[in-house]
């Protein structure tokens with residue numbers, strides 16, 4: 197491409213020289229125009245090829261115009277000198293344009309190299325962040341394994357103690373019953389722990405589908421009613437608002453809500469209420485679970501999503517960790533705050549828009 201441009205400039209110089217040569221000397225006006233047109237190739241050479249290009253174009257122009265100037269010299273020496281002077285001035289203008297173009301080119305190159313450097317730094321940074329995330333995940337996995345070992349050790353100690361008593365064979369019938377009870381309870385506890393842990397450690401991807409939030413909430417309150425009755429707590433669902441269907445994994449959302457509702461029931465004293473309310477807020481679907489329990493201290497609020505964080509004797513501390521994982525996979529948020537009067541409100545916020553996009557992408 198630069199060759200074509202150089203050839204075009206050279207051709208322009210040659211054509212101008214030839215036309216001038218063959219134009220009658222009496223056509224003064226035409227000569228004047230042709231002469232001034234030499235400005236163009238010099239400028240173009242400067243702009244396209246820098247000051248060196250302009251010098252070359254000027255020398256070539258003078259060379260091509262030399263016979264014309266020489267022919268002129270004999271009759272109108274002043275004119276010929278003028279022509280030479282003007283050619284030189286045109287050429288100088290081209291050279292100045294070339295210098296400016298060179299400077300701009302250098303600056304552009306500098307900007308480009310800075311851009312490349314920045315891109316390199318950015319890539320490196322991203323790789324570092326990925327690496328950090330990976331090590332963080334690994335250390336989280338390590339911590340998790342350590343806590344799991346700790347959680348398993350307690351029931352295992354009870355089980356082996358009870359088994360030891362039974363093995364010796366000298367226990368009273370009452371004692372035997374108690375030992376069998378311990379075996380059953382602790383193995384159930386281990387089973388629950390393991391199931392929850394697997395949910396946490398190997399979360400499956402959500403299978404998005406259209407879900408009616410009303411049906412979702414009702415199916416959870418029906419499931420939780422038994423636990424609520426045992427605790428003598430009333431579950432009330434407040435579904436007065438018109439609700440659009442939402443794209444989510446119904447099973448996973450039920451699990452999330454059930455975890456939150458069971459926590460609320462467990463926290464609430466006899467005779468208290470747990471209210472589950474669904475509403476649309478902006479582009480989000482909010483499901484709020486409000487209890488009348490003891491609320492949470494600031495330390496508990498900080499740690500509640502940590503796996504294995506529990507304040508209950510037979511808790512696994514995985515309910516909220518699993519719930520937060522699932523909600524995150526849905527592009528939503530799970531918030532919790534103490535009520536001004538009594539108890540807690542957990543709020544599940546599912547973005548309608550983004551959830552729809554995610555569903556489309558899957």
Ligand SMILES: Nc1ncnc2c1ncn2[C@@H]1O[C@H](COP(=O)(O)OP(=O)(O)O)[C@@H](O)[C@H]1O
Pocket residue numbers: 455459460463487489490491492496500505506507508510511512513514515516517540
């Ligand atoms: N509604 C609530 N009111 C008060 N404390 C709560 C509530 N929900 C959760 N918590 C606290 O958060 C802890 C973690 O909850 P979770 O992860 O479900 O585990 P678990 O229920 O097995 O203890 C609970 O042990 C409890 O201390």
Ligand SMILES: [Mg+2]
Pocket residue numbers: 455458459515516
């Ligand atoms: Mg729980």
